[in-house]
Amino acid sequence: MxxxxxxxxxxxxxxxxxxxxxxxxxxxxxxxxxxxxxxxxxxxxxxxxxxxxxxxxxxxxxxxxxxxxxxxxxxxxxxxxxxxxxxxxxxxxxxxxxxxxxxxxxxxxxxxxxxxxxxxxxxxxxxxxxxxxxxxxxxxxxxxxxxxxxxxxxxxxxxxxxxxxxxxxxxxxQAVTRLLEPPRPAGVPCERHGVDLGKLAAWVAAQKEGNRNDGLYWAACEALKAGRRDLDDLADAAVRAGLGEDEARRTIASAVRRAAPQ
Incomplete structure (x- = not known):
């Protein structure tokens, strides 16, 4: 038994x-x-x-x-x-x-x-x-x-x-999947040898309403994976795109938490 x-x-x-x-x-x-x-x-x-x-x-x-x-x-x-x-x-x-x-x-x-x-x-x-x-x-x-x-x-x-x-x-x-494996947004710049932060920032600045937050989060995650730590250019680009400064900073902080070692 x-x-x-x-x-x-x-x-x-x-x-x-x-x-x-x-x-x-x-x-x-x-x-x-x-x-x-x-x-x-x-x-x-x-x-x-x-x-x-x-x-x-x-x-x-x-x-x-x-x-x-x-x-x-x-x-x-x-x-x-x-x-x-x-x-x-x-x-x-x-x-x-x-x-x-x-x-x-x-x-x-x-x-x-x-x-x-x-x-x-x-x-x-x-x-x-x-x-x-x-x-x-x-x-x-x-x-x-x-x-x-x-x-x-x-x-x-x-x-x-x-x-x-x-x-x-x-x-x-679905939310779990989006957090752990954020989708690659359409039209994102792709470099064969690392991440070009300038191009990422320009891409973030061009995002329209409805994709600004997700686009910033994805770009920040990619930059962090490539070893970049100064993400102010990405936050500034998101603000130029129309995202609120506080929201942009929170999104960057969320990406940093995601990349933090366990």
Whole structure:
């Protein structure tokens, strides 16, 4: 028997989150491309079978008493931001950047994952699942699922770190994507050997209403990535374009925070 899994599944279901059983822990599994941990049982349909019915849930665990418990994400279940920790990198820098931007304040639960990463739970929506591989973060919403405490994978458990009663905030994945990977605006000057700050400033000064702030932010991020630190020319260019001086300075400061080492 997987201690506590059935009770946890019933608690999640009572909160309105559909659940389903997934394969039991295999401590000898080392992960990798062929790893079958975290997958539904053969012959089942994973999150498509997810239910809040106590009778169905009890029947599943009578059949598979060692099963892990998974929650189907997306409304009525939660949305979940997944901070990965892998040999080639981790998502903590991105997580801290989102935290500084005030985008994670609505999280209702934080769960440590077996890899040492994190699941941050938010109010469920119908957003699409997403992935930012360079930043080592994933987003699980409609059509996705996550393993939940007290499930175990590779001999290690999912552990609840914090539960915030009454928290109802959501996470806007498009806003996350815009912050971490701001789009390259149309017509931006491109240099093959570094960044020409003068050309960037001229481009910022030519931006029209509706693109001034985004254009300044993108240009500042590019200049910072190239090692430039004096961005007064960009701020002045944005003011010439019609952006308020205070807003221009705030946008520059936001870009500097984004570029700050973690």
């Amino acid at each position: 997987n201690p506590g899994a059935l009770d946890a599944a019933l608690r999640y279901a009572a909160a309105g989150w559909p659940v389903f059983p997934t394969r039991p822990d295999n401590p000898s599994c080392q992960g990798g491309r062929d790893c079958e941990c975290k997958r539904p049982f053969p012959g089942t349909h994973g999150c498509l079978d997810a239910s809040t019915s106590p009778m169905m849930i009890q029947a599943w665990w009578r059949r598979w008493p060692e099963a892990n418990v998974s929650i189907a994400t997306g409304e009525p279940g939660p949305d979940v931001l997944d901070v990965d920790v892998k040999p080639d990198g981790d998502g903590w820098a991105a997580f801290n950047q989102l935290k500084r931007a005030g985008m994670l304040t609505g999280a209702k639960a934080l769960v440590r994952t077996p890899s040492g990463g994190l699941h941050a739970y938010f109010a469920g929506t119908g957003q699409r699942n997403g992935k930012l591989p360079r930043h080592h973060i994933d987003f699980r919403s409609a059509g996705g699922y996550v393993l939940a405490p007290p499930s175990r994978v590779h001999g290690r458990a999912y552990e609840l770190l914090d539960h915030r009663t009454g928290a109802t905030g959501g996470l806007d994945w």
